[in-house]
Amino acid sequence: CVGKYCDQLPVPVFPTSFYETIICLMLFLILWSIRKKLKIPGTLFAVYLMLNGLERFFIEKIRVNHRMNFFGFYPTQAEVISTLLFIAGLTIFILLRRRASGKRMVLTK
Structure with a gap:
C-alpha cells in the first residue's frame, strides 16, 4: 500500500463504526426482548427512535466531524439529527400512550 490514501491519519481516531x-x-437485543411486553402498536418503533437517537448522539461525541453554529451551540449535523430522532420517538411514544389510555377510559364507561 503506497500513497496518501494508505498512510495513517495524523490524529488517532476511535473505531466508531465498530x-x-x-x-x-445490543439495541436489537433490547428491542427483541421487550417486543412482546409493549402492547400498544407503534410503541416499539418509538422506543427504537429514542434509543437510536441516544446511540447516535453519544457516538458523535467521539467522532471527528465538522461542527456548525446552531443558536450558540456547536453540534455536528448528526448530533442535531439524532436529537430530532429522540424527540420524534418521545413524541410518538407519548401520543400513543395518551391515545391508548383514552381508549381504555371509553371502554370502561
Missing part, C-alpha cells in the same frame, strides 16, 4: 455495530446489536 462501536456503533456493537451498540446497535
